[in-house]
Amino acid sequence: MKSYVIGIDVGGTNIKLGLVDSQGKITARNNFLTAPYASSKKSLINALAVAIKELIRRGEVDKKSILGIGIGLPGLIDPAKGMVNFLPNIPGWKNVPLKEILEKKLHLPVFLDNDAKVVALGEWKLGAGKGFEHLVCLTLGTGVGSGLILDGRLYRGQTNTAGELGHVPLNEKGPLCHCGGSACLERTIGNRYLSEKAAQVYGKEMTPEQMGQRAQAGDARALRFWKEAATHLANGLVSVVNLLNPRCIVIGGGVANNFPYMEKTIKTVLKKRALKIPVKPLLIKKSLLGEDAGILGAQVLVRHATIR
Amino acid sequence: MKSYVIGIDVGGTNIKLGLVDSQGKITARNNFLTAPYASSKKSLINALAVAIKELIRRGEVDKKSILGIGIGLPGLIDPAKGMVNFLPNIPGWKNVPLKEILEKKLHLPVFLDNDAKVVALGEWKLGAGKGFEHLVCLTLGTGVGSGLILDGRLYRGQTNTAGELGHVPLNEKGPLCHCGGSACLERTIGNRYLSEKAAQVYGKEMTPEQMGQRAQAGDARALRFWKEAATHLANGLVSVVNLLNPRCIVIGGGVANNFPYMEKTIKTVLKKRALKIPVKPLLIKKSLLGEDAGILGAQVLVRHATIR
Numbered sequence: 001m002k003s004y005v006i007g008i009d010v011g012g013t014n015i016k017l018g019l020v021d022s023q024g025k026i027t028a029r030n031n032f033l034t035a036p037y038a039s040s041k042k043s044l045i046n047a048l049a050v051a052i053k054e055l056i057r058r059g060e061v062d063k064k065s066i067l068g069i070g071i072g073l074p075g076l077i078d079p080a081k082g083m084v085n086f087l088p089n090i091p092g093w094k095n096v097p098l099k100e101i102l103e104k105k106l107h108l109p110v111f112l113d114n115d116a117k118v119v120a121l122g123e124w125k126l127g128a129g130k131g132f133e134h135l136v137c138l139t140l141g142t143g144v145g146s147g148l149i150l151d152g153r154l155y156r157g158q159t160n161t162a163g164e165l166g167h168v169p170l171n172e173k174g175p176l177c178h179c180g181g182s183a184c185l186e187r188t189i190g191n192r193y194l195s196e197k198a199a200q201v202y203g204k205e206m207t208p209e210q211m212g213q214r215a216q217a218g219d220a221r222a223l224r225f226w227k228e229a230a231t232h233l234a235n236g237l238v239s240v241v242n243l244l245n246p247r248c249i250v251i252g253g254g255v256a257n258n259f260p261y262m263e264k265t266i267k268t269v270l271k272k273r274a275l276k277i278p279v280k281p282l283l284i285k286k287s288l289l290g291e292d293a294g295i296l297g298a299q300v301l302v303r304h305a306t307i308r
Numbered sequence: 309m310k311s312y313v314i315g316i317d318v319g320g321t322n323i324k325l326g327l328v329d330s331q332g333k334i335t336a337r338n339n340f341l342t343a344p345y346a347s348s349k350k351s352l353i354n355a356l357a358v359a360i361k362e363l364i365r366r367g368e369v370d371k372k373s374i375l376g377i378g379i380g381l382p383g384l385i386d387p388a389k390g391m392v393n394f395l396p397n398i399p400g401w402k403n404v405p406l407k408e409i410l411e412k413k414l415h416l417p418v419f420l421d422n423d424a425k426v427v428a429l430g431e432w433k434l435g436a437g438k439g440f441e442h443l444v445c446l447t448l449g450t451g452v453g454s455g456l457i458l459d460g461r462l463y464r465g466q467t468n469t470a471g472e473l474g475h476v477p478l479n480e481k482g483p484l485c486h487c488g489g490s491a492c493l494e495r496t497i498g499n500r501y502l503s504e505k506a507a508q509v510y511g512k513e514m515t516p517e518q519m520g521q522r523a524q525a526g527d528a529r530a531l532r533f534w535k536e537a538a539t540h541l542a543n544g545l546v547s548v549v550n551l552l553n554p555r556c557i558v559i560g561g562g563v564a565n566n567f568p569y570m571e572k573t574i575k576t577v578l579k580k581r582a583l584k585i586p587v588k589p590l591l592i593k594k595s596l597l598g599e600d601a602g603i604l605g606a607q608v609l610v611r612h613a614t615i616r
Contacts, residue, residue, distance in 0.1 A: 151461070151463060162553040164553075170480050172479055180583075180584065240551065244470055245467055275472055275488075275489070281467060
């Protein structure tokens with residue numbers, strides 16, 4: 001019998017669900033906006049359960065062929081306990097035993113993890129990082145984060161917060177970050193700060209997406225803008241390369257659409273500043289899974305439930 | 309029958325050997341200066357073999373009770389092949405199959421690894437990092453490095469160069485480092501640069517050791533000197549904490565003798581700049597093995613030969 005897994009990508013804006021077969025193909029989809037349900041935990045959990053049932057209906061598969069449900073969430077997760085400790089962008093979520101609640105409702109095994117870690121699992125098993133033992137998978141968006149695959153498994157650290165690349169400092173002194181630290185990488189290349197920077201260049205607020213369109217049109221100011229952003233990113237990646245010696249760095253998240261305007265600069269800076277030996281075998285790649293990275297990564301949680 | 313392992317710490321200045329029992333106790337020692345043998349590979353390898361035989365004689369143990377020889381070396385090592393790829397401070401060592409050569413000479417199994425990694429193994433199994441699953445073990449001296457124990461095993465990375473903390477940049481721009489990069493942590497708190505800084509304070513060159521003696525005597529300028537050094541070190545450690553989320557950071561190497569004058573500043577800076585969640589359970593400890601870390605770590609290579 002064919003087996004399926006449900007992968008769910010919980011974001012602050014959208015919640016995306018996919019039914020995924022054993023080849024990593026998404027055979028049915030569902031999604032809904034987060035905002036209408038963000039006011040209470042209970043309504044969001046109910047909306048999730050309803051959306052899962054609808055997904056199974058759309059997929060036209062026997063429930064017995066579904067191995068389980070994997071969920072990536074934007075915050076602090078305790079995967080061993082199946083607990084959502086804290087979601088910074090969705091109010092009211094503090095120490096919620098989501099695994100237990102959903103398992104009772106749906107009678108399917110549920111696995112949770114942090115979204116950046118889930119995306120790394122996806123790129124590692126099905127995407128641009130396929131087959132690498134040592135892999136760093138960046139997510140560039142409003143937040144800047146990463147998931148680390150080290151020695152062929154997901155590395156979580158002591159409090160499941162390893163990989164917080166957005167809060168690697170670029171300098172000893174610099175602007176305050178919302179995390180309480182200062183000069184953090186995210187404080188320079190997070191979406192909001194890229195938009196602020198774009199406003200300085202063009203005299204009006206522009207999203208990273210709009211700046212990408214300008215760059216595509218060959219606008220010299222936009223190309224310079226992305227070169228500068230890439231320089232800051234690469235300066236942060238020097239620490240990653242020298243500390244972690246990965247085989248591959250995969251760049252994902254919305255900003256990764258501008259990879260063509262950043263790639264050369266990232267490689268040049270790393271070649272110049274990072275140690276020669278670890279730079280030599282290093283590959284820098286764009287995410288392969290794109291928008292589906294969250295769904296596909298979440299289902300890896302279930303398929304490889306033995307991964308620590 | 310009791311079992312023993314020979315641990316060898318190869319340094320640019322001294323080579324130290326110890327016969328270590330199964331409790332981690334050094335029951336016999338030998339050592340010699342590196343310089344007289346540094347002119348040729350062959351003479352250094354012969355000196356090593358002679359010193360090992362003398363150590364076994366001093367230990368008064370049956371050679372059959374010796375499980376093997378572990379060696380930590382200051383450079384690029386391929387532990388799987390037992391190859392010394394490059395030693396920056398001992399000329400002429402390039403792709404030397406040291407394991408094979410010594411095994412032929414001595415008829416005992418030989419294991420090699422990089423010195424910072426070996427020290428981390430020692431502190432993890434027998435020292436200040438005993439029992440921790442996620443551990444970063446710093447060596448502060450002429451070079452600044454670290455060994456990483458992640459998920460309960462030594463993490464090496466793609467080219468066995470993971471943990472190069474000395475080459476984490478403190479700033480986007482800064483003084484050139486001998487590695488080819490710039491603004492590296494080692495370029496600020498490596499012994500040579502600490503001595504230069506001391507010269508600025510006192511008008512004459514002073515070693516970190518002498519600066520430690522001044523601090524111990526209560527000299528305000530020396531105390532300020534160590535506080536500044538600790539601030540730079542902690543600024544580098546913010547990246548380590550946010551990326552690796554370790555349970556414990558052990559500080560070793562010669563400069564660690566000044567830990568009492570650095571400890572408070574390191575903790576204050578980390579509490580201020582690093583993410584709250586990973587900082588909470590974090591322990592900062594001084595090395596417990598001190599001068600013997602290299603010998604004791606090298607013998608761990610043999611006792612835990614199955615560690616990847």
